[in-house]
Amino acid sequence: MTIDELVPGQILRNDEIVSIFQCAPQGGMRRSKRTNSLVLISDHTKALYEDRWEGDVFHYTGMGRVGDQKLDFQQNKTLAESTTNGVDLYLFEVFRENEYVFMGQVELADQPYQDQQLDIENNLRLVWIFPLKLKENTQPIEIPQEWIESKNRYREKIAKKLSDEELKARAKHTNKKAIKRSTSTTAYERNPYVSEYAKRWANGICQLCDQPAPFNDKDGNPYLETHHIEWLSRGGDDTIENTIALCPNCHRKMHILDRKADVEKLKKRVRERLSSLA
Known part of the structure; x- marks a missing residue:
């Protein structure tokens, strides 16, 4: 299977994502230079981040598990500059372990903004939130x-x-x-x-x-x-x-x-x- 053959609503295993995108097997933001893509995974079976949909915009929390997050840190920077760097963004949500639901190709809906969340050590810190929307002509899937x-x-x-x-x-x-x-x-x-x-x-x-x-x-x-x-x-x-x-x-x-x-x-x-x- 290739990236172009992916269909919104399709469920993949982690190893299939690695194979298709040629990316790392772990992490919520997986950059692949081979496919010029950034895979964004919102894993709802984990407790740390508070990603959420508000209408047709998905508010996605950036990288960094301890302390204040930085916008110029690794894939936070890649995502923040995605409107100009040519990297394609693909969003997956996880509702059950090792079931990655492909939501579709996405793009920034607005500028990243800061919010307060607890880190993995339960300390209140600043995080970067990236507002994402499905790309044009992509319909949102109905969630069972x-x-x-x-x-x-x-x-x-x-x-x-x-x-x-x-x-x-x-x-x-x-x-x-x-x-x-x-x-x-x-x-x-x-x-x-x-x-x-x-x-x-x-x-x-x-x-x-x-x-x-x-x-x-x-x-x-x-x-x-x-x-x-x-x-x-x-x-x-x-x-x-x-x-x-x-x-x-x-x-x-x-x-x-x-x-x-x-x-x-x-x-x-x-x-x-x-x-x-x-």
């Missing part, structure tokens, strides 16, 4: 719902393994907006750190009815569900300020009745939580 669910499961497992301090840091310093993807139905990719943080703070007690979780999950933990007080579909943020843990009955009640008094109670609970942490 199962890919989103697989991604969420990976990230939830990672979140559960974090210490309370690590989880708090990840939950606080994260993108506020839930990622909206085009699937067979509209799907939101919720932040696992925010969700796990709300559950740990609830400590097994529903924050609406004040009763213990009705049962434990398969790992023996009290089963509660996270709820966004201001719904994501109404523009609510995916943050610790807008997320709380409820038993299944109360969660269903909020989505069916959405009573003002219940909403105010949940908002008060969150305010009390945040004031106790101040």
Whole structure:
């Protein structure tokens, strides 16, 4: 197979990417001088970077796992200069291990910009974000719902393994907006750190009815569900300020009745939580 034969939505193994692009077998940004290409991989089964789609623009985090990232560092520079250096850009996303989904050939949609994220040592640092868009005449693929669910499961497992301090840091310093993807139905990719943080703070007690979780999950933990007080579909943020843990009955009640008094109670609970942490 050649690069020109790749079709958006096609799933490749890592060794196939290496063979087609003549690039290195590891890393998120893989430069190949042989094919004059830069392969960009956004691996959602890893926890470090917060790459995301906003509309038709993919916000891709640059290279550098520790400390502030530099724009003139290795492939960050290659990507930043891609409008003039003639290097072709190819984007892959990973939703399940060793399944690289080809999204299409991309180009810079705008100038790179800086944002704050945690590095691998949980220190807040500056990163470079590269806004990317699919090249003209390339249609975005429809993501199967199962890919989103697989991604969420990976990230939830990672979140559960974090210490309370690590989880708090990840939950606080994260993108506020839930990622909206085009699937067979509209799907939101919720932040696992925010969700796990709300559950740990609830400590097994529903924050609406004040009763213990009705049962434990398969790992023996009290089963509660996270709820966004201001719904994501109404523009609510995916943050610790807008997320709380409820038993299944109360969660269903909020989505069916959405009573003002219940909403105010949940908002008060969150305010009390945040004031106790101040």
